[in-house]
Amino acid sequence: MSDDEATREVLGAVKAAVPDIHMHTPVQHIVAAARSRRRRRGLTRLAVSGLAVAAGLTLGLSAPDSGRNTPGAQPGGARLAAWTVRTGPGGAVTVTLRQLTNAAALQHALAEHGVPAIVHVGDSICFQSDGHPLPGLFRVVTHPPGFPIVIRIRPAAMPHGSELLFSLTRISGAVAYVGQELIRIGAPVSCLHPPSYHSGTNPPPAKG
């Protein structure tokens, strides 16, 4: 046996020795711990908290005027106060989020623009239940920095039989997380709720 083969054999055995486990800690706990630690240290530039407030102002999930912004998809682009969905010349779809009052309508608008997606809004983060979403999310979705939140989607880069799963999640009432996964259409979806460390799964978001 050559050295290379021996190395592959040993490293393969080490890799196989560790079971296929999954981390249960929701990202909210990571964010909350970082925020708490920064607060304890007395930092004035509380980035984590600041982003939560900024995002909350941006998305306004708890805004009382939700009926006013009830959106609907329109040919060539749904032009709305709360959010817009536009298709560019190259086929890329741009979602601009200012407020979000109707996740189902946003989901419908995305479908109209050729983006199969599930949009979930709430205090939980949703993901494909088996913990193994499809690869290639970064080829499909980009998140250029800036304000308001802009999500660019390339529907042509989505694998056949896939859809996007968006989780817009609140922490202490403010939106702090825009999660994305590329999942198989029809795959079971679970949602994790804070604050229980080993929280159970919630019912998945309704489709359509």
Added chain:
Amino acid sequence: MEADSAAEFAVFYQASRDRCLRAVLASVGDRQLAEDLVSEGFVRALMAWRKVRQHPAPGAWVVRTALNTRISWWRRHRREVPLTGGDTPALPSPEPVMDAALLAEVRRLPLRQREVIALRVFLDLDTQTTAAVLGIAPGTVGAHLSQAVATLRSRMSSQISDNEEATT
């Protein structure tokens, strides 16, 4: 910008947390401790996200932080928390079962060799990136890996011989 960073971090977390957990578990052997250490690594990564997001392998940054946290924790508690029967607590069911004997040998390796294995095996980093992450020369990465493989092969062979003698 900050909201965008949060989303970016969250995506990074979802994409890399399981691999980081497996890498750290190989080194520490205890499922819950590994998750605690990796969580700590991610908390620190978020607190330093502006820096970490520029890192050539942010997942490796988390793993190294977790392993160094493990050393600090052990140094603080080694006198206060005596363990019996080795430092490998039993895995709570129904977690999948590890190859405990092999991983015990991995844990006996020096830290640098364990780091190289964690980054090469579980994070799939190449030699150049591993060297950059650890701040050592690529040739040194190869030397650590060769030494680790030789040690593990030797111990695995000894175990096989012992098992064969025990069954005859």
